[in-house]
Amino acid sequence: MPELPEVETVRDGLARHVLGRTVVDVDVRRDYSVRRHEAGPLDFAARLTGRRLEAAVRRGKFLWLLLDEGAGRGDDALLAHLGMSGQLLVRGAHVVDARASGVTEGAVPSGPVGWVEHPHLRVRLVLDDGSALDFVDQRTFGHLSVPDLVTTPDGAPGGCGAARDVVPLPVAHIARDLLDPALDRRAVVAAMRTRRTEVKRALLDQTLVSGVGNIYADEALWRARLHGTRPTAALRATDAERLLDAATEVMTEALEQGGTSFDALYVDVNGASGYFDRSLAVYGQDGRPCRRCGTLVRRDAFANRSSYTCPRCQPRPRPRRA
DNA sequence: CATAGAACCTGTATGC
């Protein structure tokens, strides 16, 4: 669910609310949510307890909190991926509005502190000021872990030469994202055109350029007037550039609105929804008129999901012969 | 190596 603008909204919230705090207790309610932590839930908790949260960093849809140097620990971080339905909620030592938290009316506040416990709470970190950081995740595709930080080689993911960087090990293969100033956009265009696939698949490939998901891919393609099934190999460089510009633009606008959310499944650290859903031109708009030409937006099956396009603004490519 | 599809899990909406 959360794509770059939503994850960045969460990162910003964490930067403002939990940095400088120390983890005093870790409560793993569901082991599956820390399955990517190889050493298991107990080690996950042990590695976090007593550590201070120093910085909030993001690449694409991954975000992590740098940890201070623990006794005998190397460089590591609390890594989070929200998957399709993950949330990170900062719960202060006060009662949170039940509606904004996505909790039904009448939910029972839990614990002496008095905040409302979300039904899909998977992991809770209790912080030294009495607040808590809750990882909530309905579908459980998201996960938390405490991996080591590694230095990525020059010119790594996506074939984009750029400055060396330190990222958590599971992020080493993820390319820089479209809001990263160090991203080499020309290299992305070049790499995209060497792929033998369709342009929407390339846009969603996080090892080529990261941060774009199904919503913003469709929105970017509509803005660039390209059909997602266009073969990348036959794409003009100017078209590829226009597509990347469109994706950057739509994600920047979404970020300004606090991200896109259709329901309580996506919220910021305070439980509030973003407003960009009102600005979507095609995603989820099937049967409604294209705001540019009036033609009805259509939905097509795409990789166990859907793609939304304007058939007139985004003509399908001519079928190629093999 | 590159690419496409299945698998992972929980819940809601829709149709019969």
Added chain:
DNA sequence: TGCATACAGGTTCTAT
């Protein structure tokens, strides 16, 4: 009402 099916913002693993 009950039940079956389709679908949902993503990534990793596996098979070609």
